[in-house]
Amino acid sequence: MRTLLEKSVPLLAWAGFTVLAGALAAILGYIVMRSWAVLHLSLLFGDVAPIDAIFLRHPVFDGLFPAVAGTFLLVLIAVLLAVPVGMAAGIYLAEYAGYRMKSCLSLLFDILAGLPSVVVGLAGFSLTILLHKVFPGKIGPCLLLSALALCFLILPYLIRTTQTALESVPLSLRQTAPALGATKLQNICKVLLPSKLTDILGGIILAVGRAAEDTAVIMLTGVVASAGIPRSLFEQFEALPFYIYYISSQYTNAEELQTGFGAAMLLLVLCGILFLLAFFTQQTLSRHFRR
Amino acid sequence: MGVLFQLAAYGCGLLTIAVLVMMFQLGRPLFVDGQFFSLLSQVWQPGQQLYGIYPMIIGSIRISFLALALSFPVSLGTAFLAAGLAPRPMQRWVLAMVRLMAGIPTVVYGFVAIFLLVPLVREHVSRGSGLNILTASLVLAVLIAPTMVVFFVNGLRGVDQSYCRATDALGATAVQRLLYLQLPQGWPTIVSGVIMGLGRAMGDTLVSLMVAGNSIGVPTSIVDSARTLTAHIALVIAADFASMEFASIFACGLVLYLFTMAVVIGLRMLVHLRTGSDR
Amino acid sequence: MKKYKLLSLLVVLVLQLSVNSAWSGALDPFAGQKGTLKIAGGTAHIPVIKEAAKLIMTANPDIRITIAGGGSGVGIKQVGESIIDIGNSGRKPTEQEIGTYNLHPVKWGIDGVGVVVNPDNPVTALSTQQLQGIFAGTITSWKELGGKDRSINIYDRDAASGTRSVFWKKGLKKSEVSKKANVVVSNGAMKTAIANDPYGIGFVSVGHIDASVAPVSLDGVAPTLDNVKSGKYPVARGLYSCTKGEPSGLAALLFDFLHSPEGRKIVEEKGFISVE
CATH class of the missing domain: 3.40.190.10 (Periplasmic binding protein-like II)
Incomplete structure (x- = not known):
């Protein structure tokens, strides 16, 4: 019985790995295969000259440029909003909070981290309705509200990264500056944070990836299928992941579907790069740390 | 400056609570006189003033548990390789692959599934439309595998090095070490991984929206089309704000919120268990 | 690089010329206009509205038209709540809907x-x-x-x-x-x-x-x-686009365009019966 079990374990292990690797290969292979033919500049800009498109001299209708620009703006705003707040909250948890407050708050942040993104989107949408009641006719689903909801979605990652980074600073380093007369704030800003910069940076990059790929949140708070590049925070916008979802369910011809595969490839590469970047940032750090 | 830090932390905490309050507030038309619980057991038939979310709860549970059941052996197997069975350099490659998978956007999984998996299931398994619980679970199984593998590997590798050396010195094979030392020692982390995987499967919107079929009936078999709580929110979000249909999505939101709370608290209890057993 | 720039300039020029010459008449009223038009609702309407929006935004980049789906019910409710400017509907809005929200449905196609x-x-x-x-x-x-x-x-x-x-x-x-x-x-x-x-x-x-x-x-x-x-x-059924109150500004211009010969051509090209 025992030997049978022991013999079957490697079998299970290799079988499991093969299934997973096979799935990954199928997904990547299929996307690459189907998108290969459309991977050139016209995927982004359609028949408009790239220079004109980028300087907004000519709107792009047959390319992914508005969706890419929309995603870029969205992620930029969300991350700019989330990074200061998330880091501040993380610093508070690691350096200031008492034991009770800390466990209470981290329970809340764990819940926040676990919330399905559609629930966060729903919260953002509720906020839209409330605002709409206060300012009738002025505020509807828009770029700003999507960015706010996304910011909320990535906050827990930033808080947790900052907190664990600060808490892992060795005691010897932690006590040096105060011993020399530095204030607590000086110690945090000049010693503790810089010593863990790569760690925090890795967390931020991961948060960017998370914000870029999320579809459920923006679907509920302001993304539309056709909008062009937003000119203000209160306009609706297009985004890459939503475009992929939209095309998957309602492409009208083979070219549109091809563009959809192109968009999937683009998003895949984008998120892949972000993840690798985060991985290597943290890797260099941990090697540095071990020495 | 310290006050600002405090403000940020309290603000984030309050926002988390505010989400819960908001769900209650906006779903209130449905909650009067304890209707909430009857909602959980009613069917969805807006034409007849029935706004129950029972079919969606069943849909969510079926899909996520089936995904978990499919994903568990695969993830555990992969974790076994990464935590001891495979040769050293390969362990790193396995982990790198898992990390790469974690980086694939959800919508891309759904996109590929529609064109690759749905026709396969339709022609060879279900003879229905191919949009059903099984298809959604298969995709979700792949989606949650990276999360589970990372937890499993951490659990299996987290065993004290001295124990490992002891078993090695006794002449145990890698398989024996895994089975009789690493697995029993690392089980709380493994259970944590399972709970995290379940949470991700339950919380995912896009995959079930795209490939589960979204029918409003209560699913009776795994090749039935079904709608999950998350997909229901995405589908009904655009309804009239004053309607009961609209209020029902807050009931869905609330159920998902409470589920998340249960997951988080369950994980905490596991952590306590682990630190308790160390003592 | 220089060659490329020249070429792109040429492409844009040709594009603009062809667009302008073909549509100049019907699109003239949009000249000098500015602003955003949010449209949502009926999904049957989307191909026509999308094509019209493309022409209008090409002729006048200061105008922004966003198009979302959702369904007729959503279009009617959202325009009634002033969340969007035009709500498309693939059915005639009910008397009650028209009354409560002061809706003005405009029919531009039969389907x-x-x-x-x-x-x-x-x-x-x-x-x-x-x-x-x-x-x-x-x-x-x-x-x-x-x-x-x-x-x-x-x-x-x-x-x-x-x-x-x-x-x-x-x-x-x-x-x-x-x-x-x-x-x-x-x-x-x-x-x-x-x-x-x-x-x-x-x-x-x-x-x-x-x-x-x-x-x-x-x-x-x-x-x-x-x-x-x-x-x-x-x-x-008819294809309607609704505004809250009398159509005005860009919305009115869009409806005029859909009823113009050029607009009706789009409606027919997309597979519907146009109306005057």
């Missing part, structure tokens, strides 16, 4: 709702009774209708859909729809779903029917524009 199956499906004609049976779930196999021995996969729309409400009223004669039906979110999604499912059946705006799906004639009448026009095909 039908046709039953569609996959082009590989040999079944091309159904009676109303058979249709009712299929959608109620009592007829479950294509074999009963002369097709393959495979179960029928029903595709339905959500409650907010105007296409659905017209189809349910005039096509199904208000009979029951099975709960096992898969639910899709728009006319486009319905077409894609049926095009991909050899054993599926659904209903879609006649204007959306193309080679990717096969129309099914109902009681001997095929869902074509001609039959809709002559009144032979009963499941017909």
Whole structure:
């Protein structure tokens, strides 16, 4: 019985790995295969000259440029909003909070981290309705509200990264500056944070990836299928992941579907790069740390 | 400056609570006189003033548990390789692959599934439309595998090095070490991984929206089309704000919120268990 | 690099020229206008509105038109709540809706709702009774209708859909729809779903029917524009765009455009019957 079990374990292990690797290969292979033919500049800009498109001299209708620009703006705003707040909250948890407050708050942040993104989107949408009641006719689903909801979605990652980074600073380093007369704030800003910069940076990059790929949140708070590049925070916008979802369910011809595969490839590469970047940032750090 | 830090932390905490309050507030038309619980057991038939979310709860549970059941052996197997069975350099490659998978956007999984998996299931398994619980679970199984593998590997590798050396010195094979030392020692982390995987499967919107079929009936078999709580929110979000249909999505939101709370608290209890057993 | 720039300039010039010369008349009123027009609701309307928006935004980049779906019910409610500027509807708004929100529906097209199956499906004609049976779930196999021995996969729309409400009223004669039906979110999604499912059946705006799906004639009448026009095909409806209060500004200009010869050409090109 025992030997049978022991013999079957490697079998299970290799079988499991093969299934997973096979799935990954199928997904990547299929996307690459189907998108290969459309991977050139016209995927982004359609028949408009790239220079004109980028300087907004000519709107792009047959390319992914508005969706890419929309995603870029969205992620930029969300991350700019989330990074200061998330880091501040993380610093508070690691350096200031008492034991009770800390466990209470981290329970809340764990819940926040676990919330399905559609629930966060729903919260953002509720906020839209409330605002709409206060300012009738002025505020509807828009770029700003999507960015706010996304910011909320990535906050827990930033808080947790900052907190664990600060808490892992060795005691010897932690006590040096105060011993020399530095204030607590000086110690945090000049010693503790810089010593863990790569760690925090890795967390931020991961948060960017998370914000870029999320579809459920923006679907509920302001993304539309056709909008062009937003000119203000209160306009609706297009985004890459939503475009992929939209095309998957309602492409009208083979070219549109091809563009959809192109968009999937683009998003895949984008998120892949972000993840690798985060991985290597943290890797260099941990090697540095071990020495 | 310290006050600002405090403000940020309290603000984030309050926002988390505010989400819960908001769900209650906006779903209130449905909650009067304890209707909430009857909602959980009613069917969805807006034409007849029935706004129950029972079919969606069943849909969510079926899909996520089936995904978990499919994903568990695969993830555990992969974790076994990464935590001891495979040769050293390969362990790193396995982990790198898992990390790469974690980086694939959800919508891309759904996109590929529609064109690759749905026709396969339709022609060879279900003879229905191919949009059903099984298809959604298969995709979700792949989606949650990276999360589970990372937890499993951490659990299996987290065993004290001295124990490992002891078993090695006794002449145990890698398989024996895994089975009789690493697995029993690392089980709380493994259970944590399972709970995290379940949470991700339950919380995912896009995959079930795209490939589960979204029918409003209560699913009776795994090749039935079904709608999950998350997909229901995405589908009904655009309804009239004053309607009961609209209020029902807050009931869905609330159920998902409470589920998340249960997951988080369950994980905490596991952590306590682990630190308790160390003592 | 220089060559490339020159070329791109040329392309833009040619594009602008061709656009301007072809559409200059109808698009003239948009010159000098500025602002955003948010449109949502009926999904049958999207191809026409999208094309019109493309022309308008190309002629005048200061105008921004955003287009979302959601369904007719959503369009009506959201325009009523002033969340959007124009709400599209694939059914006539009810008196109550018009009254509560002070809606002004403008009809710019006539459309039908046709039953569609996959082009590989040999079944091309159904009676109303058979249709009712299929959608109620009592007829479950294509074999009963002369097709393959495979179960029928029903595709339905959500409650907010105007296409659905017209189809349910005039096509199904208000009979029951099975709960096992898969639910899709728009006319486009319905077409894609049926095009991909050899054993599926659904209903879609006649204007959306193309080679990717096969129309099914109902009681001997095929869902074509001609039959809709002559009144032979009963499941017909108007395509409306609603504003809250009298249409004004960009919305009024857009409606004028849709009723102009150039606009009507787009409506017809996209498969609908245009109205004056």
